Amino acid sequence: MSLPTLTPWDEIHRRLPLIFPEGSPNREHSIWEIAAKTIFVMLYAGAVEGAGRWVRPDQVTRMTDAQALLTGQGEREQWVKDSMKPNKADVPGRWYAGNTRESIRDDTIRYALIENGAVVERQGLATTSPAPRYALQADFADLFGPVRTEAVLQTQVEAWHKKHLNAGALARIAIVRRGAAGGGDHQLVTFPNGETRRMSTGPSSDISKAVIEVFAPTFLEKPGVITLSESGNKVVARDDELAKAIGLTIPADKSLPDIVLVDLGPAHPLLVFVEVVHTDGPVNDARKAALLKLADKAGFTSQNVAFVTAFLDRGSATFRKTVGTLAWGSYAWFASEPQRLIEFSQGAKGIRGSGE
Template sequence: MTWPAVPALSTVTERLPLIFPEGVENRQYCIRESTAKTVLTMIYCGAIHGSNRWIRPSQVVDMSDTQLALSSHAEREAWCVYMHSNKKKERSPKAWYAVNSREQIRDENIARGLIPNQAVIERPGIPTTSSRPKYALQPEFSALFDESIQGEFLAAAISDWQLRFLSAAAMARATIIRNNAVASTDRVPVVFPSGSAITLAPGESSRITKAVVEQFSRYFLVQPAVLWLSESANKVIDPTLVHALHLHIDQSKSLPDVILVDLSPASGDILVVFVEVVHTDGPISQQRKEALEAIALEAGFETEHLAYVTAFSDRSASPYRGLAHNLAWDSFVWFASEPVNIIMLRSDSQKKLSQLR
């Protein structure tokens, strides 16, 4: 049985973020250093599906740079046999991780990251609680760490693997995120539902704002209009609409990034949607929601005709993961990378489900 060549750890570390682009489910578990070491240990042990070789998480935590340097087939085989034996193991003082790290390797890197994204295969018929080795790399995935493949050939191989093995939803999210990141130094054109347009300053916040105006409004409102839009270089207000709705918008107040309205006669009363665009901070927390409601009541709105939305770039992005616990109940969360989907934070006070109303 042949043994695969062992790449440098730096090679695995550099390639994982290319293989798993932003937008991939649980990407953080697929690209971190401990995942790179998990993949490298599998390659070292020849644990490629079809070879009948498997590893267990304890091998990752017990691996060391010293052991990795013992690269002959006989040395690799001897270590794997020893690690799978029932003998009491002497751990290297330079082992990569503490013994209690194996649950993180198993539950996060492998179970939440690599297996769902079809990079690792779990040996069938092995009970969950068993200590028997049961994880191996998917062969086409392991081939992506062949150091003889470089440049455009590597890019083509990664692209082919992504199309074959990553989900269509993951690739759609990745494409949207990648497209939004293009030309990050260019000003961002935004077309309103009315057909008028403005340009915003370069940056991630402007790209999320563009998505809110052009996509969110189209998917979730029947007859959308932009009442207010604010960013560093622009304060856009529709005076005709404000006058027609008999509203008072005090621009000295701490207004949200975007205020949308749904003017659809078929929907009954007008719906007003306060949207906070979050790139780093500033979601609709409970305190922020109460402040916006106070501004709305002063402006002439009614509570039952208000909705609150926090807009992020993507579910996997750090701003959402870091701020999710601050989001207000009875508000919505929307992601530019998944424009047709929305999260509703529904409290017990909400007696029935509906659309944004």
């Protein structure tokens, strides 16, 4: 059986962000250099679904730049045989140290490429078996063949997405793409009571819209919007009557977060402070303390106040940068995964006051 056509690993690396766009699960480990070189080695060895050929993670570590240039069928077949032999001697110019094979297996293959449907695992092998067990999913391998134009490649990628990604992954990618692209000068935001407000478009406004239209009715029993602001602290909506009804005094300064929600369902209303984060500004400990003082003046104890930081996507650089600063007793919510909520406390499940 002839081996598949080879594409240089750096070209594979270039294509991976197109195949796994923003919003893809475990994207970081699906598009980094290690993933590209792992895919190259699988192609080099002919480890493609249906071919009966498989590779081990340690073979990725044994590849070298010099070997990668030897693309004849005989040269590739010989390398596969040699790379499977026990060899305690070091491999000059090897791509990775031998002790990185576990990281390649777990971070790149198992939790990224297999989770995204790009790699299949050989069935029937014992967990401790040293036999090779990984191969590229057949349609995924086709994405690395010669292409005439970028438009053709994009068409192939979109076809692969529709066929092999689950509905949740597709929805997440679509939401992130839409949030990144924006469109037009303004957009309408529909409040829980049916009223609409006009906001300027942009990533932060898109997240705010999702908070009000999706988060609020999903996690609050009887939601209401007290204030909604956009970038530059421009107040888009302000319901003084609702605030007065629950005893909240809305300051005229910039101390309020991007969104203030209230849940009128419980016997004692729940006040929900939401910070929308596209680049920075999460609910950290200092911000939480300041907002608790504001709530306390209105007669809200910590058990009746919740703090949420809203992001576009869990895989975004913004979330990774700020997650270490999020306050305990707060929540993180993502527009791309609207039914999920990360809780930074030991309280019971669901939205409720932060407690102390």
